[in-house]
Amino acid sequence: MPTITMNVNGTAVSANVENRTVLSAALREELGLTGTHIGCDTSQCGACVVHVNGKAVKACTMFAVEANGADVDTIEGQAHVDGSLNVIQQAFQDHHGLQCGFCTPGMIMSAAALLKENPKPTEAEVRDYLEGNICRCTGYQGIVNAIMAASGQTPAIAAE
Amino acid sequence: MYNFEFAKPKTVEEAASAMAAEGAQALGGGQTLLPTMKQRLASPEVLVSMTGIESMVGVAVRGDTLTIGGATTHAQVAADAADLYPGLAALAANIGDPAVRNRGTIGGSLANNDPAACYPAGALGSGATITTNTRDIAADDYFQGMFETALDEDEIITSVSFPIPEKANYQKFDQPASRFALVGVFVAKTADGVRVAVTGASNEGVYRWTEAETALSASFSEGALESMSGNLDDMIADLHGSASYRAHLVGVLTRRAVAACG
């Protein structure tokens, strides 16, 4: 089996994977990083979004061997080193951006990618960017509010 | 998914020799191929990754031709072609969702030739040339029906060259579940006339709507199309839209594209 090395959340790691192992499986099963969720496993839902070399990708639809040598960022690396939530995570908590939490890792990783590209998005831009992230619970308004708040803007409809 | 051998060549020559192996298949961004392999609808014995071939990644302009490397992602085209060929960059910027655009490539899209995909309309509408490791293929000869192209099994799309038109616009009517086009229309106005390419609508895959081209070449205005709509006989009918709905959309989207060209 090929050995791949990746820089996951700032730490160099190596894993033995089959060529057919997808990145989400390598993260979860080889590295024990189960924060990356598998919803659909068919590149529809975005629960598995991680960053590879800074870009949001669906980890269920990329072979782990293709991430050999790459920087990979997952939800586990998002909180501050002291364990406190980062600004996006905190905003999700404050603005009811999650209910069951299944979609949340992908939502946070997509939101992080958006705010890096576009630090002050409009609400329409937030919704457009989240096209590939599906949430069964929230109806999205809380998620959009959270991302607007995380970008330092006042959400149009304040959550109760 | 069945296992496979994996090759990550650095040059087109290495890739071409890897592709000569029995059961070898190109891997672009994997956004189509990987789900297909999970369903065991494809089971290549060797996957040859295109994305490590530097000469196949990037956007360059020479004279009035824009050339895009075959392994360039949709996101990179959206960013790097924005000033050079805005109509095409906007098409790329609206494919799928951001994560799909960060992996999916133009070569993969054109090789796959999904009947609802966006790039086939951009390439056919622009009169692009698809360059492979062995030859140049005019877009007019390249698309041969749903999922069918002129490519040989081991042929690699190394780049795609687009003559930059005076004006161009792509109108995509989203199919919100798949994020592909329910119907999409690409209109390009050049010194030699107008080209109109339609995706998502026909059972034959992407096609040129010649009646609209003739009308728009005579007068590039929404009015030139009056109440024209697509040819009912060829239209796809499925649970997302009837044939007459799609034929209607073809007319509406073409008029919107002309209006957006200004």
Ligand SMILES: Cc1cc2nc3c(=O)[nH]c(=O)nc-3n(C[C@H](O)[C@H](O)[C@H](O)COP(=O)(O)OP(=O)(O)OC[C@H]3O[C@@H](n4cnc5c(N)ncnc54)[C@H](O)[C@@H]3O)c2cc1C
């Ligand atoms: C959720 C979702 C939404 C999408 N929405 C849209 C949309 O709105 N519009 C749209 O157009 N597309 C859409 N797509 C498809 C997307 O654009 C794919 O990226 C594209 O169709 C395939 O490109 P790829 O690089 O991922 O190719 P792969 O999946 O890697 O390969 C696809 C096929 O092309 C072959 N191939 C790959 N590269 C080459 C090459 N250089 N030369 C020769 N053959 C090659 C492969 O062997 C395979 O047969 C969507 C996909 C998903 C998952």
Ligand code: FES
């Ligand atoms: S699990 Fe990857 S997109 Fe749904």
Ligand code: FES
């Ligand atoms: S919070 Fe339950 S799926 Fe989004």
